[in-house]
Amino acid sequence: MFIFCASLAIAQDASQLIKKVKAKLELVDNYEATGVMKTDIAFIKAPIGKIKIYFKKPNLFKIKKEGGISLLPKGGLSVNLSSLIASSNYTTIDAGVQDVGTKKLRVVKLLPNEETSDVVISTLYINEKESLIEKAVTTTKENGTYTMLMNYGAYSNYGLPDKVVFEFNTKNYKLPKGITLEFEDDSKPLSAAQQLKNKKGRVEISYKNYSVNKGIPAAVFN
Amino acid sequence: MFSLVQVELYKIFKRPRTYIAFGAVAALIGIIQFGLKLDGKSYLDFMLNDLSSSLEIDGKILNGYLVCYVMLQLLLVHVPLLIALIAADMISGEANMGTLRLLLIKPYSRTTLLLAKFIAAIIYTLMLLVWLAILALFGSMLLFGTDDMFLLKTSYVVLLKESDVFWRYIGAFGFAALAMTTVAALGFFLSVFAENSIGPIVATMSVIVFFTILSTLNIPIFNIIKPYLFTTHMIGWKEFFDIKVNASNEAIIGSIQNPEKIVKASLVLVAHTIGFFVATLLVFRKKDILS
Numbered sequence: 001m002f003i004f005c006a007s008l009a010i011a012q013d014a015s016q017l018i019k020k021v022k023a024k025l026e027l028v029d030n031y032e033a034t035g036v037m038k039t040d041i042a043f044i045k046a047p048i049g050k051i052k053i054y055f056k057k058p059n060l061f062k063i064k065k066e067g068g069i070s071l072l073p074k075g076g077l078s079v080n081l082s083s084l085i086a087s088s089n090y091t092t093i094d095a096g097v098q099d100v101g102t103k104k105l106r107v108v109k110l111l112p113n114e115e116t117s118d119v120v121i122s123t124l125y126i127n128e129k130e131s132l133i134e135k136a137v138t139t140t141k142e143n144g145t146y147t148m149l150m151n152y153g154a155y156s157n158y159g160l161p162d163k164v165v166f167e168f169n170t171k172n173y174k175l176p177k178g179i180t181l182e183f184e185d186d187s188k189p190l191s192a193a194q195q196l197k198n199k200k201g202r203v204e205i206s207y208k209n210y211s212v213n214k215g216i217p218a219a220v221f222n
Numbered sequence: 223m224f225s226l227v228q229v230e231l232y233k234i235f236k237r238p239r240t241y242i243a244f245g246a247v248a249a250l251i252g253i254i255q256f257g258l259k260l261d262g263k264s265y266l267d268f269m270l271n272d273l274s275s276s277l278e279i280d281g282k283i284l285n286g287y288l289v290c291y292v293m294l295q296l297l298l299v300h301v302p303l304l305i306a307l308i309a310a311d312m313i314s315g316e317a318n319m320g321t322l323r324l325l326l327i328k329p330y331s332r333t334t335l336l337l338a339k340f341i342a343a344i345i346y347t348l349m350l351l352v353w354l355a356i357l358a359l360f361g362s363m364l365l366f367g368t369d370d371m372f373l374l375k376t377s378y379v380v381l382l383k384e385s386d387v388f389w390r391y392i393g394a395f396g397f398a399a400l401a402m403t404t405v406a407a408l409g410f411f412l413s414v415f416a417e418n419s420i421g422p423i424v425a426t427m428s429v430i431v432f433f434t435i436l437s438t439l440n441i442p443i444f445n446i447i448k449p450y451l452f453t454t455h456m457i458g459w460k461e462f463f464d465i466k467v468n469a470s471n472e473a474i475i476g477s478i479q480n481p482e483k484i485v486k487a488s489l490v491l492v493a494h495t496i497g498f499f500v501a502t503l504l505v506f507r508k509k510d511i512l513s
Contacts, residue, residue, distance in 0.1 A: 040471045041277075045464075046381035047473040068370040069281030069381060074274075143276075170276045201276070 014094035014108045018124075020131040022085050024159040030056040031160065033210045037063070039071050041170055041201040046071060053207065060221045063205075073168040073203060074143045085124075089113045100125050105134055118142055132159060144169040155210050163206045170201040223338060226330065230342030234308060240346070243304035244353055247297070251357040254293050255365055258284065262366075269374055279372070286363035287371040287387050291463065293358045298398055298459065302405040302430045304350065309343045309409030310422035313506070317417040323511045332507050340499055343406045348399055355395050373463055380465055386475050394459040397484065401456040404491045405430065407498035408452075414505045452494045458487030 037051045049070065054062045063072060095107035105125040112119050118140045125135035132152055139145045146168040153162035234240050258265060262284040270279060313336075316322040325335065371382040382390070408429060412422040433453035436444055448454045464479035478484065 038470075038472060042471070043378040044381065045378060045467050045471075045473045047383055047386075047465075047475050049383075063280075065281060068384060069279065069283060069372050071381070072278045072280070074276050074278055168276075171272070 014106075015092045017106060017126055017128060017131070018085060018092055018108060018110075021124075021126060021133060021159065024131050024157075025085070026057075028055070028057075028158050028160065029213050030054075030216045031158075031210055031212045032214065032216055033160075033207045035205050035207045037065070037070070038204040038206075039201075040204070041071075043170075044071065051205070053205070054216050054220050056216050056218075056221065060218075062221050064220075071203075073146060073166060073170075073201060085110070095123070098125065100135055103127065103134065130156060132156060155207075155212070158210075158212055160210055160212070161207065163204070166203040166205070168201050168203075223334060226334065226338035227341050227345070230312075230339050231345060234342055234346050239307060239311075243307060243350055246304060247301070247350065247354050248357060250297060251293055251354070251361065254296070255289065255362060258289055258292075259365060273374075273379065281372075282367060282369040283372045284366060285369040285371070286359070286366040287368060287382075287384075287391075288373070289362040289366050290359045290391065291371070291373065293362070294394070294398075294459070297354065297358070298401075298456075299434065301350065301354065301402060302456075303427050305347050305402055305405050306409045306423050306426035306430070308346050309406040310413045310426045311419040312339045312343050312410055312413050314413040314416040314422050315419050317511075318419055326511055333503060336503055336506055340407070340410055340502075343410055344403055347402045347406045351395060351399050351402060355391075359391055359395075371463070375464075380463065381473065382463065382465060383475060386465075390462040393462040393484075397459040397462070397488065400488055400491045400495075401459070404452050404456070404495045404498070407495040407502075411498040411502045411505075414502050414509065452491060455487035455490045458484050458491075461487075 031054075033053045035051050035053055036048055038048050039046045049068055050066045051070065052064045052066065054060070054064070063070060090113055091111045093109040093111065095109050097104050098107050099105075106128050108124045108126060110119075110122040110124065120139045120141060122139075123137040124133050126132065127134050130152070132150070134150055134152075136148045136150075137145065138148075146166060149165040149167075150161040151163040152160075155162070266284055267274075270283075273279065313322070316325055326332065328335070330338075368384055368387075370384050371380075371387045373380040373382070405426070409422060409426040412425045412429075413419075416422045416425075430453060433451045437448055437451050437454040437457075461478060461480055461484045465473045465475075466477035466479050467473050
């Protein structure tokens with residue numbers, strides 16, 4: 001009985017913690033921010049690009065590159081934290097405390113109750129003191145597993161990160177020479193280690209100049 | 223010399239055959255632009271099929287810069303055939319019409335006459351390239367607008383910032399001018415040996431087609447001879463559109479992945495051009511002019 005009550009108490013703690021995190025995120029109705037996006041995918045050669053990020057409740061999220069082409073991991077909508085815990089229709093499981101870097105973070109797993117949900121499981125690493133999600137690992141049915149690492153600064157009161165690192169799996173890229181018309185391509189086949197590296201992608205977004213709750217026209221998200 | 227070049231240019235542009243090349247380039251570019259304007263989305267979807275399963279790509283991918291690149295890939299392989307139409311006719315055409323002996327009666331040395339003809343052939347080649355640039359680059363920029371350039375290569379993808387593209391086209395067209403001059407020099411060289419135009423024109427086309435096939439064939443035994451074929455180096459213009467990345471995989475704006483390849487290819491092409499011209503000169507100076 002004692003063990004059952006104790007585990008129930010811990011479970012309630014985890015739910016409470018999620019509620020606190022959610023309450024913090026709910027302070028933000030909308031925001032607009034400028035930033036810099038760095039794409040690190042082995043088979044993509046891309047420069048750092050200036051971007052604008054828009055968010056509007058409940059889960060409208062848009063990243064626009066200033067006058068250019070942007071590359072985002074599939075399921076890029078999940079780059080924002082709010083959409084991770086926007087719904088209340090999930091089961092919370094407390095998975096204890098874990099050291100992440102120099103910090104001790106509370107690990108909470110979220111299991112969606114709906115069978116139709118694309119998310120299979122989300123594991124959140126939460127800074128209990130600040131009620132901030134510092135790391136999130138989400139496994140989806142369609143787009144594999146992706147990891148988000150967050151650093152906070154001036155806007156931590158709103159739960160808005162200064163930097164988000166998004167790690168995800170990519171598929172091997174290869175186009176037939178008949179399509180690219182590069183018959184002269186003399187590149188050698190990749191080694192197994194290179195192929196494995198090629199399957200990992202990383203997008204780093206550094207946020208600057210948040211403008212919170214100033215209103216954003218809906219047209220931005222079209 | 224200047225007046226001789228003028229006369230040769232007059233002869234070139236008086237022939238209706240000259241305008242076939244300009245017309246063909248315009249028609250081909252027009253068709254491709256029309257097709258891409260009408261159904262570019264399907265083309266892009268097909269190209270991006272592999273990538274879009276793991277990435278969301280947002281922006282104006284089908285813009286003038288990409289369209290021009292696609293066209294250059296298709297056209298720069300065939301433009302040599304159009305150049306051969308004129309360059310390979312420069313001496314053999316005169317021989318065919320019986321005006322070569324008359325031409326050599328003029329108080330100019332054979333070297334001067336040959337040089338004037340060669341310069342005229344180069345001017346024609348450059349004018350064809352300028353025409354190509356106007357239609358393919360500026361025409362596409364006008365029709366499709368401009369944006370970053372998203373290039374799909376066989377084993378990787380290159381994203382070039384809009385501000386980092388135009389100078390690459392200047393370099394690419396400059397390089398193409400070198401490559402096409404080499405073709406003109408080959409046609410010019412072969413035209414010394416014939417007394418009718420068809421022979422050297424077909425011979426030039428055959429050499430280019432044959433060498434291009436050898437250059438693109440990925441059979442190890444042919445890899446030994448590839449570096450010695452000028453056609454291997456003619457596609458060096460593509461190097462302008464490959465960018466260097468630093469240790470953290472960020473593309474370095476304004477850089478070229480393999481500038482040494484461009485330099486090497488340029489030197490090979492210049493050497494071939496000089497070689498062909500000198501060979502033409504040696505043969506022509508000792509040639510019995512019987513027509």
